[in-house]
Amino acid sequence: GDSVTQMEGPVTLSxxxxxxxxxxxxxxxxPSLFWYVQYPGEGLQLLLKATKADDKGSNxxxxxxxxxxxxxxxxxxxxxxxxxxAVYFCALPSGGSxxxxxxxxxxxxxxP
Amino acid sequence: xxxxxQSPRYKIIEKRQSVAFWCNPISGHxxxxxxxxxxxxxxxxxxxxxxxxxxxxxxxxxxxxxxERLKGxxxxxxxxxxxxxxxxxxxxxxxxxxxxxxxxxxxxxxxVV
Numbered sequence: 001g002d003s004v005t006q007m008e009g010p011v012t013l014s015x016x017x018x019x020x021x022x023x024x025x026x027x028x029x030x031p032s033l034f035w036y037v038q039y040p041g042e043g044l045q046l047l048l049k050a051t052k053a054d055d056k057g058s059n060x061x062x063x064x065x066x067x068x069x070x071x072x073x074x075x076x077x078x079x080x081x082x083x084x085x086a087v088y089f090c091a092l093p094s095g096g097s098x099x100x101x102x103x104x105x106x107x108x109x110x111x112p
Numbered sequence: 113x114x115x116x117x118q119s120p121r122y123k124i125i126e127k128r129q130s131v132a133f134w135c136n137p138i139s140g141h142x143x144x145x146x147x148x149x150x151x152x153x154x155x156x157x158x159x160x161x162x163x164x165x166x167x168x169x170x171x172x173x174x175x176x177x178x179x180e181r182l183k184g185x186x187x188x189x190x191x192x193x194x195x196x197x198x199x200x201x202x203x204x205x206x207x208x209x210x211x212x213x214x215x216x217x218x219x220x221x222x223x224v225v
Contacts, residue, residue, distance in 0.1 A: 041218070042218055043115075043116070043203060043216035043217050043218040043219055044203065044216040046213060046214075046215075049213075089154055089155075091154075093212070094157075098207055098212030098213075098214065099145065099157055099160055099168070099214075100155075100205075100214055101157070102155050102156075103154050105152075105153070105154050
C-alpha cells in the first residue's frame with residue numbers, strides 16, 4: 001500500500017540553522033502529500049501540503065516541494081527557532097481516500 | 113471555530129481493566145477517525161466513521177477494542193480488557209467531506225500498568 005518513509009531523529013540544531021527533514025513516498029499515482037507537526041502536549045496540526053507534482057507547500061517559513069522524479073517531499077526551513085521544536089510527520093492519503101497515513105515522525109530539537 | 117475535543121487527557125489503568133475515551137468532532141464534520149500513536153511511532157488508523165457508519169475498521173483489534181458513533185456526532189472508543197501494549201496516545205480526528213483535511217484533537221494518553 002501507499003506509504004511514506006522519514007529520516008530518523010532526533011534532529012538537533014542551533015537556533016537560526018538550516019533544517020531539512022527527508023521524506024520519500026511510495027504510492028500508486030500521484031497523491032497529495034502533507035507535513036503535520038505535533039508540538040509538545042498538543043495534537044497534530046497540518047503544517048503544509050502539496051496536491052500535485054512540482055507543487056510547493058509553504059507555511060510559517062517551512063517549505064516542501066513535491067518531486068515525482070525522486071518521489072520525495074523534503075521539509076526545509078532556512079532559519080529554525082526554539083519554538084519549532086516538535087515532532088514532524090510526513091503523510092499521504094491512503095488508498096485513494098482522505099485518511100492520512102503517517103510516517104514514524106522526526107523529532108526536532110532546537111537549542112538557543 | 114472550536115476544534116476536536118477529547119477526554120480525558122490522561123488515564124492510568126491496570127491491565128485487564130476497561131477504559132473508554134470520548135471525542136467530539138468539529139461541528140458539521142461527517143468523517144471521524146480514531147488513531148493509536150505508540151511512543152516513537154506515527155499514528156496508526158484504528159477506525160474511520162462516516163456519519164454513524166463504519167467505513168474502515170480493518171486495523172481495530174476487535175477482540176478488545178470497540179467504537180461507536182451514535183447519531184453521527186460524538187464517538188467513544190473502548191478497550192476491554194486492556195493490555196500493557198495498549199499504552200499509547202489515542203487521537204481523534206475529523207474532516208469534512210468537502211475538503212478532506214483532517215483536524216486532530218489533543219489526544220488521550222493511556223498508560224496501562
